[in-house]
Amino acid sequence: MRDVVAAEWCKLRSIRSTFAVLSVAAGCAVLTWLIAFQAARAFDGLSPARRADLPLRPIQELGPWIAGLCLGILGVLAATSEYRSGTIRASLVAVPRRGRLVAAKAVVVAAVALAAGEAVTLAAVIGTRLAIGGQPFTDQTGSLCQDLPAFAVEGTSVAVFALLGLALGLLLRSAAGAITIMVFLWHIVPLLAFHLPAPWDARTGSVLPGALATQAAGLDADDSIYGDLLAPPVAAAAMAAYALLPLCLAALLFARRDA
Template sequence: MKPILASEWLKLRSVNSTGYAIGAAGLAVVLGIVWTLYVGSLADQRGSIHAAAPEEGFLPLVQLSLAVLGVLAITSEHAGGLLRTSLAAVPSRGRLLLAKATVVGAVALAVSGAVLLATYAISRVIAGDRSLGFNTGSLADGLLPVLASTLSVTVLALVGLGIGAATRSTTTGIVSVVGLLFILPGIVTYLPAPWSTRVASIMVPNLIPQITGERLSRRLGAGVLQPWVALLVLVGYGAAALLAGYQAMKRRDA
């Protein structure tokens, strides 16, 4: 398995799209600094302000960037014909997909963890003693949401990989991830009660606050799912996408 992992790591870091995706995710740090400076200037004028935490506000950028990385990790190989070569070297589609998932997951975990932690820490340092709404507690108080957010990014990267394996289409994979992150959560709010609340509770953006035990919104109250259930649902997204990708790879040639 080690040679397969080394090969997948070499392929992932040798394509330009990997650097672009990581760079896009890294923009969250820059945007977080700009945002904190902006709301800090408002607080200097008004005395205090209640602003969104930058690591939460720019989380979708990190999620989408690394989900696209997951999609491209396999669709770029298929488009270039490299996937046939990979399958010739590693006939087991399960082992090949597992190796890709391990490499993509590790990269997503490391990059998202570094980006979100940096955004979190730097924004608090810049905020200082000013009351900005997101810096009321100690520096350690917000680490659990950051870790949950990092996990969500990693899962979404695996979702992108699984959808890419199932569809072999970069466009379909990216559109699917966008729909999962932004479109479906908006649509379910129009469902009749109590279905709107129940379905909203399993949408990816709403799982993070439930994992950490925070309030979701006035509509969802304290949350519908227990933290451990929300965690299982989040992990289930990645597992279901990878299973779908594996089944699709088994049924067809590269």
């Protein structure tokens, strides 16, 4: 198994799309700093009432939000690039036990996504804090040490999207199809849920993959499009379900299908 994981790591490292995706994720962390810097300058000129309306958290959450899409696409490509190039046959000749191949892919994708997700999320939080200087944003009153654990939990959503992407890629074997479904799950379905009449907007919005990490961290949804009805442990369990159930289904199908 260690060999197979090492091989998957080699594979992921040696294609350009990995770097493209990771660069975009890193770039979005830098972008949050710039937006926060702008927001801090605007903050100076605001009346106290309008200052309360200018939270920093939506800017910070851009980090995990965009990284979720990026790494989700990385997960998709980890599967579909092999089908497109035909490398999948070489992979299966080298590692004929298919369950093991899927497991190794999942380990590598999850590890990369977790590392990238945490890096981007924490960079966004810490960087925006530094960018605003001492400005008293209403939602940034706690110390950084207090806030970081919750954001670290939010960063894990990136790994959930990555594993979901891998599962979609294995199931559909087509980058176009899998990425489109990723985009639907990541943004279009949440937007639709947001437009549902109450109470279904919050109910649906609470169980979507993008909503779970915030709830698992014990934060409220504030003015995001999501809901916050789940208790943290339930949300954490739902995240695990989103990450693993589609993957198990994909592995099952993958093991039965002619390559």
